[in-house]
Every structure is written in structure tokens, then in C-alpha cells.
Amino acid sequence: MTDLDTLERSLLEQIGQASDEAALETVRVSALGKKGAVSELLKTLGAMTPEERKERGPLINGLRDRVAATLGSRREALQAAALDARLASERIDVTLPLREAPEARGRIHPISQVIDEITAIFADMGFSVAEGPDVETDELNFTALNFPEGHPAREMHDTFFLAPDHLGRRKVLRTHTSPVQIRTMRAVEPPIRVIIPGRTYRHDSDQTHTPMFHQVEGLVIDRQANIANLKWVLETFARAFFEVESVGMRFRPSFFPFTEPSAEVDIQCSRKGGEIRFGEGTDWLEVLGCGMVHPNVLKNCGLDPDQFQGFAFGMGIDRLAMLKYGMPDLRPFFEADVRWLEHYGFRPLDVPSLVGGLTA
């Protein structure tokens, strides 16, 4: 056996044993690379006599060609095997059930849902949305709203009082969203049509009261806005919100320092077998307070009561949510229990709208 035979056998064996393309490349370099064994042999041809070359040339070239061909076919085989392995490992079973994405599992809190529903209804009537801070001055929460100093109406609110600020102004956790009426009238020119949803606070806690609760305020100011408009707005809202054809409403005379005349509004309902139905029956449920904005309030905001007038209303969002979705107790609203939220919550992609449906 010649040296060439030995070399060829060794190289072919190494090629056969190369288990991946990297190993194969190492064999190729050791044979056909610049300093490879076969390349070195080819270099010796130059120094040979013509006779020697005639004999050795075909042998060495033949060796090179066979090594190159074997390398090529081994590479193809290794590539095919690598592809097969990848296809096998990346195979997906399209018949497996889908895993729920986060947006399918998460739930919108009923309060957020109801705020979105209310906003959609009033937006359709041309109202915009305003907001104010939870920590409010005594002045905006009471004084500017025509609560006289020392008047018992201030105490009616079970106020949480806070330390005065650096200007000596007494702060409170706002007891209602009405101070944002003042902020709005002081900031923008009439005509004004806003709703103001937000958190409010009173020192009170039982099945239907929590120390923090939510209200939505409504305010309309222009030159003619009147009680008939107020009634229409509230009736239109109630029909849309409770998703019924008609809702009986009862306006009961009441008192608020910042409205005159003032009313509390009840809606008609029936309670049969523990289930509440709206717009029918012989029962009444109080849902909101309202009235014509008091001239003193307009004056406190720099508006001339002989030029401008309007109405305001305020309702409890939590209460509306309890009524509409049949939740018996208010306290779990704020306990952050995911089981409760899974039961009473709403799907995040079902955004309430008047065209798509409030409660899809």
C-alpha cells in the first residue's frame, strides 16, 4: 500500500466520522486547506522531473478529486440531517388548545366599566370630561359652593379634615365632586357641558357605604339652560344606562346649598324575588341629587347670574353599578379579591359604546 493510499484511507475515514459541519470543515482544512496534506503533495509536483510528474500527477490529482467529492457529499448529508432535526424539534401541534393571553384573562373593575358607560352616554349628548384633585381646599369643597361658615350642612358630609397647607388653608378629602364645578367655571367660559367622575370620601362604612366612593358630577352653564333640559338629560341618561325603553323618574324637592331649586331623583323599579328591574313597578330608588346652580355659586366663579344660568347633578357611581349589575354589597368593590373580580369584572376589549353596546 502506497503513502497515497494510506493518506486517502485516513482522510475518507475522518470524513465519514465528522458528525457535524464544523468537524467536517476541520477535516477539509487539514486535507485541502493551504497547508493541508493534499495541498502539500500537490506542491511537490513542481519540483519533479517530467517523467515523475506524469506518473505522480494523476495519482495526486485523483486523490484530491475523490477527497473533494467525498467532502461534498458528506456535507450534503450532514445538512439534510441538521434540517430534519430542526424540523422535528420545531414542530408545533396546531390542534393544541390556545393558551389565554393576558388581555383575555384580565378583568375591568365594575367601577371603571360604569365610568366608561356613563362617559359614553354623556359624550353622545355633547358633554366633555373634567377632573379635579382628591385633596381639596375647604374653600372649594364648601365655601365657594355656598355652604355658610359653621352651617350644619358642612357637618352632614362626615368630612375627613387634613392639616392646613403652607398658606394656612384648611384641606379636606373632597366629600363630593361638586368642587370641580367651581374649578371648571373659574377656568372656562360658558357654554359649559361637562361631567366629572372621581373619588370622594366620607367618614362612613356599612353595606352600602364605604369611606371612599365614586361620584359623577354634571354641570351645564349657558344663557338658557333650564329645568326642562335637566330633566331631559337625566331621563335620556337613565334610559341609556339601564338599557330600557322608558324609565319612570320622580323629582322630590330637596336641599343643597349650591343649587336652588334642588331635587333628589328616584327611578321607578320593581323588586320581585330579590331581583331589581328598572323602569317598571311600584318601588322607587334614589339615584341622584340635582338642581339649578345657585346664583351665589355663579357669582363665586365670576359669572353674572343675570347673564348665565345652568344646572348641576351628582350621582353615586358605586350605587349605579350595584343597581345595574345586581351586586348586593359595596364593600367587596374595594377588597381587590380576584375571585370577585373574575365574577363581576368585564372583558377589557369590550369597550362600552353606544353603537357597539354598553354591556356587550
Ligand code: PHE
Ligand atoms: N354634591 C351633592 C352630594 O354629594 C350632589 C349634587 C350635585 C346635588 C350637584 C346637586 C347638584 O350629595
